[in-house]
Amino acid sequence: TRRPRSLGAVGRLALPLLLIVVALSAWTTIDRFHSSPERMGLPTALGVRADTSLGDLATRALLERDPQVAAAYPGVEVAALVPGQTATIALRGLGTHREPYPFTLAEGRAARGPDEAVAGQGLLDLLHVRVGDWVRMTVGDQPQILHIVGRSIEPENAGRVISTSLDTLRANDPDLRPSLYQLRLHPGADPDAVAARLATAGRGHLDVHTVANPADGLSPLRAVVLGLIAILALIGLIELLTAIGGTVREGERDLLALKAIGLSPRQITAVTVTATAGTALGAVLLAMAVGLPLAHWLIDAQGRSSGIGAGIAQGPSPVLLLLLGTAAVLGAAALAALPAARAARHRLADTLSAVA
Template sequence: MLGPTSVAPMPVLAIVAGTALVVLAAVGLPAWRGGRTPPIPAAPASPPRGHLSRLARMALLVRLPPALVLGTRDAFTRRVPAFLTAFGLAVPMMMITIGLGVWATLDNFLSHPEQVGQHAGLYVRPGKLEASEARRIAGRDRDVAAVYPGTDVNALAPGEARSVRVRAIGSSTQPYPFPVVEGRSYARQGEAVAGQGLLDLLGIKIGDRVRLTVGGSPLIVRIVGRTVEPDQDGVVLSVGLDSLAAKDSVPPEYYALALKPGTDRAEVRGRLLAESAEGLDVQAVVNPADRLSIIRVVIVALIAVLALIGLANLLTASALGLRDHALDLAVLKAMGLTPRQVMATLVTGTGLLVVLGVGAGAAVGASVVTWLIDLQGHTSGVGAGIGRPPSPLTLAVAVLIAVGTALAVALIPARRAARAQVPVTAR
């Protein structure tokens, strides 16, 4: 199953290094800006150059209140600080969106186990009974939809020191419904589907023929499809049971039971054990997402850290911006703006940058999260086709929470600035 052995070390190191660089950049940018700020801001000889932005012109056309118009104008007057503020919020939001995509992928594993090769809910081994008796007991249960006989054997590939897992399950006329993401499933003897790990190991592709040796007998199959394969790092070849030699396929080692929708696996397992007088060995299939539950804890911790980094960056940028705008605030107050109007001006200018940064980060994260997860799946041998982006509702809620929290943090320096006294030199 998906676990520590299925994760390639290089992508993990790359992710760790990339995360460290992002954190250093998010922390270093506001520190660098703070270090370049003089202890006493100098009075500008002339107002900042530039024209009104289109957003500010639109605010004038729709006759917004003066405080909002001034805030819209001030948001993009100093373009470099505005870009750094928006970028400092976009990067953490992008990483948060990627984390939400990983969470959605795990949820998809739980709700659709058949997409990771778990169409069967139970595996029954004959145990103390004959194989035919085990199949008879399993097949007549009212909640069993289909029974697939199966056998797992090890095979040797030419030129390879390690063995290859061959999973013979179902038959050519009744193939096991593997999640085939490229090509098709096997439909006749001599056809097979393979995991990405096996394709990479043997250097083959869909349509090629493979010659293996199973217990001294040759097995020549044609690869007709690629499956999502969480077992054995994807180094698995899946064929019909009738593709193996008779000595390797009879009797089957186990029976995979596909249950009807909404069936309680524990209840079916109990009935099978009771009917067989504890003679059967009945095991429930373990979902890969259950083994990766620790990742959810990591995602929550990562989101918390990234949120704190983004808010700290915003708070630092707001404080530095207010320091640079000290004379502007004095002019606004001298013009007669009330403290609330001054606060609305500051929050509007910061809020536009917040919306821009959070929206851009969420958009970029949503556009690359599926590709990143599939890249990790391809590298680890599981195969591409498992990545899922966060749902639109989840993404919208995350954006709203991020924007609302950022605006609440921006209110802190804005309220202090609105209550500050006008310097005598500005009167």
């Protein structure tokens, strides 16, 4: 008769813990956009547009002269039309075959050969294609046929972006010249400070701007996540107190038997505390086992629907999960200690009347 109640207590306590794991995963994903943008589709921190008066070699030399600039990738971005669609997509040519642009890939491989490209999830959904297909588009009056060999994480333009190397676009249009440059900075560099120095060094010939991070608009959600975690923790605390009360009441029925076999009140208390801690441990394990895959699925589904694409979900660190589980188990044991000790010291007559 106790097993269904024990399983029910584990399930009720696991639910708020599961939702806390999902909330922590959302927090970690948002934080990863800031701490590791190169893993979230933002390998460069600055974008530069140069006047036509500056040549490609002079512009790259000026940009790479800054000690905090690790690499400058020349590129172009044009609007392209695809068959059956009235809206345009973004066709980008970034980097060269000798210095390829470090796209963040979630599927497939990098575009290395001629006519190879990577595309965002939004473009794949728009054209109803997948990695491995060929797509045809028109830039002005020039046709362009590309082989999609990978899916990149694209935070811009709702993912409706197809990217290849600048050399591939030049093969179709030899007169094509870079119109923008993407700058990868050394770790720890301040993008605003580098942008100010480059603008001064360019003497009005460079338009330098920081690359927009989609997580900047999600920063207020951190307060919402914190509030949600606090509410879920309160719900979990209430469920835990309910489970402790049930365990103590059930322990009173066994009190006569436990005292008859010679257990002291301290040992009887340890039995109840261990039972409560075991219930909390089972709830923690269930929450971790279900919550982590659920969080990844929910976050990737949101990324897929927004066009960024799946592959952005990040789970909490093992240390944080261990702290959460340890706090839940130790907290359950600590909360159960006092009522269990009181129940273990009941007089024999009180125990007989409670059983009756």
